[in-house]
Amino acid sequence: MKRLDWTRMDAAARAAALARPERRSDAALRAAVRAIVEDVRAGGWDALAAHARRLDGAEPRRVPVAGPAAEARRTLPAADLDAIALARANIAAFHENGLPAAHEVETQPGLVVRKVWRPIDRVGLYVPGGATPLFSTLLMLALPARAAGVREIVAVTPPRPDGGLDPAIALAAEHCGIEAVWTAGGAQAIAALAFGAGAIPRVDKICGPGNAYVAEAKTLVASLPGGPAIDMPAGPSELLVIADGGADSEVVAADLLSQAEHDPSAQVLLVTPDAALADAVAAALAAQLPALPRRDIAAATLEAARLILVPDLAAAVEVANLYAPEHLSLAVADPAPLLDAVRNAGAVFAGYKAAETFGDYLAGSSHVLPTDGAARAWSGISAYSFMKAMTVQTVSPAAAARLARPAAALARLEGLEAHARAADLRLKGEAA
Incomplete structure (x- = not known):
């Protein structure tokens, strides 16, 4: 562990001390991810299955969680099951009590502007698997999504070596009210969530951590026309x-x-x-x-x-x-x-x-x-991550009459005559 004295360092040395470790810009990785994403986008399920066989060793499967979750309940010690239940309760409590509140302001007499929140319709959750299946990540993603009121959660995770679903991940899914999990990983799973593939539906937002291929795929699909939103840089x-x-x-x-x-x-x-x-x-x-x-x-x-x-x-x-x-x-x-x-x-x-x-x-x-x-x-992820806000304006006739002329004036200052005329028409029927 390198030892440094902050008081003896100039600005350049301090910046170097706090710099993240350099990660080589891997053009080959980016090219490989782009090829997978474009292939799945164009070829759907067949392309997804081909990449999954090559990279995961098995085709993706929609695995109902009831069976492997029951296995987890049979095989895990009672203390472990209690710990998972405690985690579920604490996470749910925190996010259910942290929902954003609507608010409204009467900015002018008769003009009420509100901000209201709505859940995202369908989200995709990526849960790291492989050598260390992170069942905790599923709890940390799905429970805030549930608290937000998301209508449909599509969960994916890399398959076990035998092609199945890890029992602990299945148990976590059951705790979150998720009936099935897709065994698909890597960039190909991100592409399937982004654009749909077979029975895997296209989602509006993708959340969850992963390896360098997953991170690159998330960044790429979010940048493509019609691509989904993503949670954050990883x-x-x-x-x-x-x-x-x-x-x-x-x-x-x-x-x-x-x-x-x-x-x-x-x-x-x-x-x-x-x-x-x-x-x-x-x-x-x-x-x-x-x-x-x-x-x-x-x-x-x-x-x-x-x-x-x-x-x-x-x-x-x-x-x-x-x-x-x-x-x-x-x-x-x-x-x-x-x-x-x-x-x-x-x-x-x-x-x-x-x-x-x-x-x-x-x-x-x-x-x-x-x-x-x-x-x-x-x-970080919260219920807010699975919601979006929209504003609503309600205008009384009297308020519209007061606002029309200044709104039209502002529009004409910007050279937008159609905007101005739309405001002027709110004076229709008003006394001159």
Whole structure:
């Protein structure tokens, strides 16, 4: 873990310290994704099935979740089933109580302008599978969509090696009221959701994380004419921890490793004004790493990790705002003053006992969050992600009479005579 002193760095060095690891621009990957997307768009089910056989080893199937969910209930320990149920309850409660409210303003007497919210009709949810099927991601996507009132949810996930559906994903789907899941992964699944393929319907928006092929496919389909909306830019996971001298070094190290084990491209940073804590965390990382099953992945991540010394906690927050992390941990005695100063983060974990792991699984908020600095302008998944707002104006005859002439004047200032005449006609029948 590289150690840096923020006070001794110039602007260029600070920018380099907070730069994400460079990811090679892979023209071959982009070309491969474009070829798959265009093929599925043109060829529908047959093209989807051909790519799935080549890449997933099996054709996509619509798998009713009842059977594999029952298997999960038979085989998983009771404590695991209870934990999934707890996660479901917390996530549903958070999002059901976070729905946007309609509001209205009478901007002029007789002119009422309202903002009302409506759910998206049909959404596609991509759930990562393969070696680590992320059933938690399905909960984090589908429950906010349910809270929003989405009419139809189409869920896809890569098949297991035997071509089937992972029982834990099936159980999560059952908890979300989803009757079936399609076993399809990669860019071909994204293309099927975007444009339809066989019985897989075209969706209005695609949400969910995935590998580089999935991320590229989502970006591509969203840019094509008639393509769907997508949730947010996607990249490797990241965690920035701000810690004071009272933080437990073993806990801080464990939090850093919890992100480091995701992917060799993940990024972890520790920002602290306490040099002794920095030394203790470095020692704890070295002690904990060898015992991890995914230690090789975590070790690769730690090679690019940074430990940044700052003069005080206020400076630490400014570092965090510059970096705009997906996850921000405030491992400090009094997080409230710092939280008020945080502007850019996907999710914040406030206090010694708060844990990014809680947020990943069962605190209630979604773990699908903006990465690569996108937290400067993007939010994580919520019920809002599955809704859209529209405005409604209601105009009384008296208000129309007052508004017509100034509206027409503004239209003529822009040279739009038809607009002006449409306003003028609202005076029809009015006294001159």
